[in-house]
Amino acid sequence: MSRHNHNLFDSANALYGNSRRSDASSMSDEPFPGPREFTLPLHTQTSSDRISSSDFTESEEQYTNSRAASSTFQRSSKISSATSNSGDYGDATNLVAITEGQRLVIAIDYGTTFTGVAIVFVPVDEKTAKLSDIKVLREWNSSYNEDKVPSAYSYTKPRASEEQWGASFSEDAEIMVYTKLELDAQESVIGELDMILDNLDGMKDLSSEYVVSSKGEPDYTPKKPDLVVLDYMKKIFERVWKYLGVYDQALLLSLPVDIIITHPVVWSYRARNATYRAVTLAGFNGDKFPRLENIKMLAEPEAAAVYTARYLKEEEPDKTVLEKNDTFILCDAGGGTVDVVTFRVLETEPSLELEQIGEPHSRKCGSVFIDGEFKTWLRDELLGPDDYEKLEPNSKKRIKPHSTTGRKMRDVMKSFVEHKCRFTGDEKADHRFTIELPAEFEGLSIQDYVDEGLLKLDCNDMMLLFEKCVDEIVALVKRQEKEVMTKYDDQGIARIKSILMIGGFGESIFLQNVIREQMEVNDITIHRPATSWSAVLRGAALYGIDKSRLKNYVRTQRFPNYYAVARDTEETQGAGLAQYQDPITGKFMGKSRLTWIVHRGDLAFEDWNLSQETLLAFTFRENDEKNFTISIYKYLRKDNILPTRVRPNDPELENVLAIPISFSNVKLDSLDMYKSSGAREPYYQCVVSLYLTWRNESLEATVVWNNNVIYPVTAKMTLLGKFSRTERYERKLQRKREEITKDDQQAQKQAEQRERLAAYERERRERELLADAARLEKKLELSRQKEQEREEEKRRANAALQAELAREKAEELERAQIRHDEEIQRLAAAKFRDNQEAQIRLARERRLREETEQQLNKERNDRERARLAEEARQQLVKARKEAERRAVERQKEEEERKILEAEKKRQRDQLEKHNNPKALQELRDLIRERYELDMEIYKLGIKVTPSNRDVVEKLMAKSDEILQTIRSIVEAWNEQSFEQELEWEYAEQVKERLLAPGKRIWATERPWPARPDRTGRRGNLRGGRGGGRVSAW
Structure with missing residues (x-):
């Protein structure tokens, strides 16, 4: 059993009162020793305490070597503060010697549940380093000394010296956890609806009463998730900067710096951009590090693979886990996401070289979702909704796995997480996992489960809680193995030999046992390095050291300007300036509104083609002009107060690109026809996709309609003028094309x-x-x-x-x-004679009748032909008139049918637009923005003056507009809009809470009372001296 067979695979232990053992902790004889315990609040020391030399893991050999070289170290690095600060940092000889000619690599692993930072100093020309050279920051909050710190933050005011981030919180703190999950759209509609409900719980359903009672400073922050991450990363930077503060600053600032930021393998541009902005704005930028060379973003499995493979090769060579041409699966199981990637060992000597095989796969099935299963079981099967609400308020209808956690639930989860970490699945049948419920449940007893407030779970209960997450992980691993062997079996790729488990959840003995059992039939073994919890962090540092290894990383830059596309948008009448009523649709439109698609400081990738899609609608009637222009503007100022529309001769905006669009050659029969109540005649609409592709150093525009490119890539403009690597990129692209x-x-x-x-x-x-x-x-x-x-x-x-x-x-x-025959012949002869005589008589009579009849018929036929000719002429005239009438009716019916079908299609598209994870994420952003604006309006409204009233007016108009948009979205929802019954159940809760009364309409409910003017009438606040600082709150 590994000496590091312990786990804390989510932030709950630190949040609920536990500290996690580091990767360098001592060996334990227990099956799964688990973390050390301490009790919240964590404030045994003040937040201003210095970080000691134990911040970074260091072997005994390194310690001895550093002491032996102490005199050289002090001369070369010129750490003037080391001696004076020895009381804060311990013996200065424990620090790494830095000299001129070195560079600094900083690796940052921001995770769903934990965050870590690694630092390493290496010579500039060095392409490799010892694993022991990587220093992992270990001291974070006061006495919390672990390789990673919980990714948690609170805006609740501290009671004493609590730091309200990481692992140091007051007992009444409302803690923001799992914020990383909110940066990206969830994998399912239910997941997004659940997150919206969670936000509404904290925001008290956008109630105006809550705005007043909180005085604009609520415990549940109005900040968006990316800003919460920014505040958290500022705390991380403070610790890193404090550690680096012991070095000679002139020498430190002269060193080249590389920063590596890790991210999940499946991570949208929006989420990556939010992480990048948070890290750089927190302090990891060129302002703090003048010689910052690169900020690189790296997929977590890439980083974990290179470190894990090197660790097994160098630290456990007797196991011969990896040999040349071996193929292995790396499973990075963390708190939020689980990534699975396959690699092949190309070389083991003189240095380890890996090659990624196939496509990676990722799912949000990390260990935090086991907590959700436990909460669901408590509510639905054990306590019932009423008793469960005593643990977690406002949770009768749904479980709250995201965002925040309260004190009572933290106490319960503290014990559960301890058992979760130690669970192996091999416990004895009579073993029980005990959890003490809060005081409200002291007398509660439930057969087989609760005894006087003490909850008891057996092994089967724990397995059921693990089942969903573990099954999804096993399915990911099997899918990866099947795809690799199916696609690459004929290319000489060896069969998959082993699975390397890393990440916090990867340390779970139960998870390892299940995967081992499932994969034994294929003779695949399971391995976990002792430092698996920080494998991603350490691997990222290795990538930063060896730049030649960087094949799949993404080098980044920051956009220096803001860019927007101008378009006319539908608005509520009176909602803004420069409005007009569209003569085609009859709708009120805002003229030349700006949609900002690039913000200054946004993430700009090099050597990676990023396409940002923007949908634009163009309407026209049959005889209208069908030529249009798409305009792209650059904002010239450096502040973040962005204009919302294009004003004539605005010196702050520069039109950098005009894209001509024409629908003159489009057949109108192929378009959808619309007709609104305010339109005089039907009209047509074309919705195009505008792709602004950032490639190398220029912005390229492409317009696509009906799966056809109608504007080819012919216009380019310099976007990142300060970057001058075009030729190198072109050669690199050419080499890539040749390789492909x-x-x-x-x-x-x-x-x-x-x-x-x-x-x-x-x-x-x-x-x-x-x-x-x-x-x-x-x-x-x-x-x-x-x-x-x-x-x-x-x-x-x-x-x-x-x-x-x-x-x-x-x-x-x-x-x-x-x-x-003889008889017949006799009779026939007699009959023949009689017939001949009769036929002669009849022939004479028939000839006479026929002559008479022919004469009569000829006269009748002449008269009938004349009559029929006249009737035919009259019917032809009548038929022509009827055909003309029916043609007109059919044309009208066809137009009405097309309009009806287009309207149904528009309604269907509208529902589909709002009923997918990405659209629901946008709805979540709108709710958060309304909440933020309401709090800001309150703080400004209680001390409004004539000078700031315009600002408040604009904020109120924007807040009302957002609320109207939110309501219009949810009002369109119905049971048929959602595929699953549970989706509609959650959506119905969202709809009910967003449409419920209690939300302030600022246009009719001002935050100030009217003031009498000089005539004694109630007037507004504009004009007049001594504008009252009064409030209607």
């Missing part, structure tokens, strides 16, 4: 070879089937011949008998027929 071409040719040859082998195999099988069929046919033919012979013998006997009988009967019939 070569790979395509090789793949084509292999595909042809596989086709030939498959054709040969099919031909061989066809020959065997034909031979078998011939043998069977021969046997059947012999059987048929014998049967035919027997039938022939019977037939001949029957034929002889029948012939004799037929001969006798024929003779008798022949004699009778002769007699009969």
Whole structure:
């Protein structure tokens, strides 16, 4: 058993009262020793205490070597403060010696549950480093000394010396946890709806009463998730900067610096941009590090793989886990996400080289979701909604896995997480995991589970709580193995030999045992390095040291300006300036509104094509002009107060790109037809996608409509003028194209070879089937011949008998027929004579009648033809008139049908637009923005003056507009809008709470009373001296 067989695979232990053992902790004989315990609040020391030298893990050998080199170290690094601060940092000789000619690498791993930082000093020309050279920051809050610190933050005012972040919180703190999950859209509609409900719980359903009672400073922060992350990262930077503060600042600031930021393998641009902005704005930027060379973003599995492989090779060489050409799966199981990637070992000597095989896969099924399963079980199966609400208020209808956690639930979760970390699945049948419930449940007893307020779970109960997350992880691993072996089996890729488990959840013995059991049939072994919890962090540092290794990383830059697209947008009448009523649609439109698609400081990738899509709608009637222009503007000022519309001759905006769009050649029959109540005639609408692609150093525009490019990439503009690497990028792109071409040719040859082998195999099988069929046919033919012979013998006997009988009967019939024929001939002769005489008489009479009838018919026919000709002429005239009438009716019906279908399609598209995770994330952003604006309006409104009233007015108009948008979105929801019953159940709660009364309409409910003017009438605050500082709150 590894000496590091312990775990804290989510932030709950630190939040609920536990500290996690570091990767360098001592060996334990327990199956799963688990973390040390301490009790919140964590404030045994003040937040201003210095970070000691124990902040970073360091071996005994390093300690001895550093002491031996202390005199050289002090001379070379010139750490003037080391001696004076020895009481704060301990013996200065424990610090790493830095000299000129070195560079600094900082690795940052911001996780759902924990965050870590690693620092390493290496020579500028050095491409590798010892694993022991990587220093992991370990002292964070007061006495919390672990490799990572909980990703948690609180805006609740501290009671004493609590720091309200990481692992130091007051007992009444409302703690923001799992904020990383809010940076990106959730994987499902239910997940997003659940997060919206969680936000509404904290925001008290946007109630104006809550705004007043909180005085604009609520415990549940109005800040958006990215700003919460920023505040948290500022605390991280403070600790890093304090550690670096012991070095000679002039020397430190002269060193080149590289910063590596890790992220999940499946992570949207929006989430990556939010993380990047938080890290850089917190202090990890060129202002603090003048010689900052690169900020790189790296997928977590990439970082974990290189470190884990090196660790197993160097620290556990006797196990020979990885050899040349071996293929292994890396499973990075953390608190929020689980990433699974396959790698192949290209070389082991002189240095380790890895190659990624296939595509990575990721799911949000980390250990925090086990906590959600536990809470659901408590509410639905054990306590019931009413008693459960005593633990977690406002949770009768749903569990709150995100955002915040209260004191009572923290106490329960503290014990649960301890058991979760130690659970192996091999416990004895009579073993019980005990959890003490709060005082309200002291007398509660439930058969088999609760005894006088003491909750008891057995092994099967724990397995059920783990089941969903573990099953999803196993499915990820199996899918990865199947895809790799299916796609690459004919390319000489060796079978998958092992699975490397890293991350906090990866330390779970139960998870390892389940994966081992599932994969044993394929002879795949499971391995976990002792430092698996910080493998991503340490691997990121290795990537920063060896730049030649960086093949799949993303180098970043910051955009120096703001860029927006101008368009007319539909608005509520009177909601803004520069409005007009569209003569085509009859709707009120805001003219030249700006949609900001790039903000100054946003993440700009090098050597990576990022396309930002913006949807634009163009409307026109049949005889209207069908040529349009899309304008892109650059904001010239450096502040973040962005204009909302284009004003004539505005010196702050520069039109940098005009894109001509034409629909003149489009057949109107292929377009959807619309007709609104305010429109005089039907109109057509085309919705195009504008892609602004940042490639290398320029912005390229492409417009796509109906899956066709209608504006090719012909216009470019310099966006990042200060970057001058175009030629190098072009050569690099050319090499990539050549490599892709070569790979395509090789793949084509292999595909042809596989086709030939498959054709040969099919031909061989066809020959065997034909031979078998011939043998069977021969046997059947012999059987048929014998049967035919027997039938022939019977037939001949029957034929002889029948012939004799037929001969006798024929003779008798022949004699009778002769007699009969003679009689017939006599009678026929007599009848023939009579008929001849009668026919002669009738012929004379018939000729006479026919002559008379022909004369009469001729006269009648002449009269009838004349009548019919007149009727036909009249009917033709009538038919032409009827056809013209019906054609007009059909045209009207077709237009109405098209309009109806277009309206149904628009409604359907509108519902689909608002009922997917990404759209619901945008709704969540709107709710958060309304909450933030209400708090800001309150703080400004209680001390409004004539000078700041305009600002408040604008904020109120914006807040009302957002509320109207929110309501219009949810009002369109119905049961048919959602695929699952549970989705509609959650959506109905969101709809009910957002449409409930109690939300202030600022246009009619001002935050100040009207003031009497000089005439004694109630007037507004504008004009007049001594504008009152009065409030209607």
